[in-house]
Amino acid sequence: MCLITLFAAWLFSSGCGMLRSSQHQSSSAVKFLYPEQNDHIETPGIPRLALPIKVGVAFVPEVTGTNQNLTERDKMELMTEVSRDFKKYDFVKSIEIIPSAYLWEKGSFANLDQIRTIYGIDVIALLSYDQTQFTDEGLASITYWTLIGAYIIPGEKNDTHTMVDAAVYDIQSRKMLFRAPGVSHIKSKATPVNLSEQLRGDSLTGFQEASKDLVTNLESQLSLFKEKVKNQPEDYQIVHKEGYTGGGSVDGMTILFLGFLCGYWLWLTRKRA
Amino acid sequence: MALVDKKKSIKALLPPVGVLVVLAASLICSFVPALASVCIFDRQAVLHGQLWRLITCHLVHFSFVHFTYDALAFGVAGAIFRKKHYPYFVSFCLLAAICISGLLLLLKPHMAFYGGLSGIACGALYFCALLGLLESGPWQKVCLLTALFLPGKIAMEFLTGAPMLPYGNYQTFIPVQESHVIGCFVAVLFYLGRNISISGSHPLIDQGRD
Numbered sequence: 001m002c003l004i005t006l007f008a009a010w011l012f013s014s015g016c017g018m019l020r021s022s023q024h025q026s027s028s029a030v031k032f033l034y035p036e037q038n039d040h041i042e043t044p045g046i047p048r049l050a051l052p053i054k055v056g057v058a059f060v061p062e063v064t065g066t067n068q069n070l071t072e073r074d075k076m077e078l079m080t081e082v083s084r085d086f087k088k089y090d091f092v093k094s095i096e097i098i099p100s101a102y103l104w105e106k107g108s109f110a111n112l113d114q115i116r117t118i119y120g121i122d123v124i125a126l127l128s129y130d131q132t133q134f135t136d137e138g139l140a141s142i143t144y145w146t147l148i149g150a151y152i153i154p155g156e157k158n159d160t161h162t163m164v165d166a167a168v169y170d171i172q173s174r175k176m177l178f179r180a181p182g183v184s185h186i187k188s189k190a191t192p193v194n195l196s197e198q199l200r201g202d203s204l205t206g207f208q209e210a211s212k213d214l215v216t217n218l219e220s221q222l223s224l225f226k227e228k229v230k231n232q233p234e235d236y237q238i239v240h241k242e243g244y245t246g247g248g249s250v251d252g253m254t255i256l257f258l259g260f261l262c263g264y265w266l267w268l269t270r271k272r273a
Numbered sequence: 274m275a276l277v278d279k280k281k282s283i284k285a286l287l288p289p290v291g292v293l294v295v296l297a298a299s300l301i302c303s304f305v306p307a308l309a310s311v312c313i314f315d316r317q318a319v320l321h322g323q324l325w326r327l328i329t330c331h332l333v334h335f336s337f338v339h340f341t342y343d344a345l346a347f348g349v350a351g352a353i354f355r356k357k358h359y360p361y362f363v364s365f366c367l368l369a370a371i372c373i374s375g376l377l378l379l380l381k382p383h384m385a386f387y388g389g390l391s392g393i394a395c396g397a398l399y400f401c402a403l404l405g406l407l408e409s410g411p412w413q414k415v416c417l418l419t420a421l422f423l424p425g426k427i428a429m430e431f432l433t434g435a436p437m438l439p440y441g442n443y444q445t446f447i448p449v450q451e452s453h454v455i456g457c458f459v460a461v462l463f464y465l466g467r468n469i470s471i472s473g474s475h476p477l478i479d480q481g482r483d
Contacts, residue, residue, distance in 0.1 A: 052447070245386040245446040246381060246446060246449035246452075247339060247388055247446035247447065248331070248373070248390065248393075248448075248453070249339050249342060249391050250343050250395070251342070251448070255342055257419075258349050264415060265412065
């Protein structure tokens with residue numbers, strides 16, 4: 001009777017299939033650019049994009065404590081992955097990956113101006129994230145009573161929801177050019193002994209998968225932005241930088257057309273003969 | 274006998290020796306950095322008297338794809354000139370080269386460097402198309418299509434601000450559509466200047482007929 005009462009008490013307190021813990025880490029581009037105590041809100045101007053542009057990529061500082069799971073090395077790797085997407089475009093001259101140490105909390109545009117001076121960039125992609133991890137105990141956690149079960153039976157159920165957001169700003173005009181999100185959802189199981197290790201791994205995998213999703217979304221947003229620039233020339237000024245290299249280049253369309261013409265000519269000549 | 278005829282027809286399709294020499298020179302100028310730096314359109318150098326760059330800059334290309342596309346177009350233009358016995362190819366190329374570089378020097382004050390054969394190639398193709406319009410048969414249809422396509426494509430590129438079918442890989446230069454416009458403009462001037470008429474017994478037309 002005593003044992004049953006104890007078991008019931010354990011079920012009630014630790015919870016079989018109930019939420020055990022949750023962790024939340026985030027950083028916000030809005031809080032970085034427009035901090036609460038700052039009454040002055042920057043008014044965006046008309047962006048003047050001097051092609052080819054120099055782009056910077058940076059993580060905005062965390063607002064809810066420091067995320068121990070996402071180290072500076074991981075951030076660098078994620079930024080490199082995102083920067084690869086920009087590199088392939090002809091209007092991008094170079095990409096600078098900016099370490100977190102160069103951005104301070106609530107740094108706002110003053111901070112971005114400093115980075116602009118240091119790195120010589122025109123446009124910056126500010127990466128922010130929001131990650132929440134939930135840990136629940138599944139039915140298998142009953143085996144923890146055996147003590148060995150706590151070491152070998154993965155009774156902890158983890159859910160990791162991650163969102164990585166890239167907001168691309170023209171620093172001089174303070175205008176956001178476009179943004180793209182990337183999301184991921186990781187599910188895993190762990191024993192109580194390796195729970196923290198599993199959560200760390202899930203956290204990193206979550207960021208990596210969200211970054212992949214972000215890169216895909218960035219490509220489509222970049223295409224939309226290019227269309228927007230063409231359709232709304234009054235909102236965006238596109239100029240070429242002084243000292244740029246120009247090339248007289250026949251494009252693929254002309255080559256295709258020449259190929260078509262050759263074929264057409266041969267066909268017409270044979271038909272006539 | 275048939276084999277000899279086939280060889281002759283293949284030979285007739287090849288670009289003239291002069292064009293092949295220009296393409297070989299272009300290949301060397303594009304991929305030998307020391308030569309490229311001497312030949313490229315360098316605004317400051319041209320303004321300081323290195324006027325040969327106005328002509329040699331067209332031989333310099335910035336990537337293999339850039340060279341391949343331009344060489345293809347220029348080679349096709351040269352082959353047409355040879356097959357159709359159109360004259361003035363050399364003088365057209367020289368005049369187009371000087372006009373393109375000279376006008377870009379005036380029109381593009383922020384452009385520090387320039388290179389590429391495409392302006393001349395576009396102009397030469399357009400010149401061929403204009404001359405072909407005076408002929409009859411299938412060639413006239415082909416030339417009509419070219420005469421409509423080239424200005425249409427250039428206009429579209431100006432409107433959209435980007436090539437209709439851009440390069441697949443990373444590009445180290447900004448495409449200068451103005452060079453194509455100037456090339457075509459020189460072609461029109463050359464065409465009008467030569468006073469070619471449909472009814473006239475100009476040797477060009479007589480030789481050019483299929």
